[in-house]
Amino acid sequence: MRDINKNRGEMAKIQSDLSSGKSVRVPSQDPVSFQRSRILTEDIRKEEQFQSNIESGLRQSRLAQDALDETIDRLIEVKEKVVQGASSSLGESNRESMADSISGIRDSLISTLNLSYGDRYLFAGTNSGDKPFELDGTAVGGVSNGSNNKSPKVQAGDGVNIDISVTGSEIRNTPAGDLFEVIGNIEQALRDNDVDALNNLLPDVDESIEHVTDVTSRLGNNINRMDFMFEQYEATRITKEADISRLVDTDYAEAFSDLQRIEVAYESAMAVHTTMFKNTLLDYL
């Protein structure tokens, strides 16, 4: 009788394993597997959060990268104007109108670099609640600096934090001096009709372009790094999920063969039980 009950209990367990697809559902069924699976699950969850951070970081840094590419294009335009303005064939009025267009380029640079993602100004460093660039006659280069020098970053791994943008201060700080000051000097030189000054400013423009390109490629590196980490998490997650499955999921082949074995044992126990009780002396009296 005890064996029959035991068999029935085992059958019930296998049935629940099969129908739920899990062989370890509560700790007591297998404490070690349960604990390991939970810790692996936590690992996966942590990495999924890192992935989500990276995704958000990638969105922001790609936006920032676009803005920087745009900035480079604008600076190249500035360079073209400088080269054009430095040629002696132009008249004063031409230079005046070129000065106006330089001023226009500066304004559009400001609006490009005041790019925001949600509430966050991407080039303001961590001071991202405020606009990083604003026209201000009293500031250096005629543009005030609202950025600090701490770049925003995302947590991409344990102790791994990746910058998702560059700060406005860093963009401005070219080897040739403040970016907007360089542009301002060009504008001034055009207005002054000063060809020599324009010629002297040419290397400054080149240096500025190079500086912004450097900054952009550094950001590009970070983007690649984030992409790489994202893929890596994706790959390790598959292994970890497989591990968890091995720990707590039902092995269907095994469960079915166990079920058959126990069914046989159960039926024979019942058969023995009934035949044993059928034969009593009572029947012959």
Add this chain to the structure above:
Amino acid sequence: MRSLIEISKSGLKSAERSLSVTSNNIVNADTKGYSRQRIDKTPNGMQMTGYNTGLGVNISNVTRLRNEMNDVMLNEKRQNMSFMQSKARVFEQLEASMASDSGSDLDLSISNLLDTFSELSTDPQDISVRNSLISDARQLTTKFKDVSRNIDRTSDLILESSNSTINAINGLLGEIHSLNETIAQADAAGSPDNTSLDLRVRKLEELSELTDYEISTDDSNAVELRIGGVKVLDAEKADHLKAEINDVDKTYQIRLESGKTVEPQGGQLGAELEMYETEIPALKDRLDELASTIVTEFNSIHSSGFGLNDSVSRNFFTPTNTTADTISLNQVLVDDPTNIAASDTAGEAGNGETALQIAELRSQQLIGGRKLIDYSVDLITSAGNNLSSLNSQIEARDSEIQMLTTQQEREAGVNIDEELSLMIQYQNAYQGAAKVMSAAQNMYDTLIGILR
């Protein structure tokens, strides 16, 4: 000639007694604690001049077949079995209140909160992240409270159940005491009271499931019981157990009327005591330690940072509430989530340094050399861990008990087939004796006919 009548009479009597003993065996075949009985017969005879003649059969005794040693061993195992089963039952409840198969347990709540801090460090200006941070933190505090309440509830249930256990023990002690008296009286009268003996076996068996005890039998065949070395029952009187409980300190004492304290180590009562006094408070301590570590660590980082609006440093959790029962969020943050400190420099909206530091608590070994999540996984598994090792012990103990029971069955159990065959024998014996009687009567008739 007269002896013929005597012989057949004794034969009839013995066959009838035997038959009644056998039928009693048969009808009690499935009575708990019943021991099969046998008739002991001795031949009766007398010495005549020159020869010896039989004078029929005497019933010397009705013996009860039972191995008392086996009973003692069996009761010890039963006591231990019931101890483990009761513990397993409680651990089962605790397991259910701490770990679910949906996975939404304490570890998940902590993990979610840390996740959201990580999210906040990425986007400190996003109000929706701040709102979900508050809701995650709330879920964590609710989870702590739930688990803590469930553990308390289990503890209360144990108290209730232990009261009825003690009542049951007292009842059994009383019954065994009165059985002791009947058995001693019957013994003194020279014929053992088998029914009472069987009843006492059954009561002792029931008692062994409730508590551990040592048993000894005195000269008058009365049993003497001691629990943890303290006498609770002898031929004179049965003691009364009384519980003295201090629910604040979680102490549980059992006192006799004489003032002595009794410390049961086994059976259901022993299990209930151990769970109530040791296991559950230990579990609760670990839960509280987790809560208090979280409160302290989160606060120490959070209070060094700043919210979006001002440069006031604030705690994340209410710093005075450091138990799982009381853990609560700082109301100022709930009222205005922009007060959550994500930045380590006042006035920098995009600074997520403080949130990042909190998120990084996840990989720090903060509590007993373990990470928060590892510790909480360990905590929610602990009851299941105990349960699983108990279950395998129970299985082993179960087969031991099964073995001893089979042995006792062989000794004291009733085999219906055997009894039936005996019944046929006794019927035949009765018929035989009756035939002798009628033969004797015929002889008398013949004799009397001659005289007529």
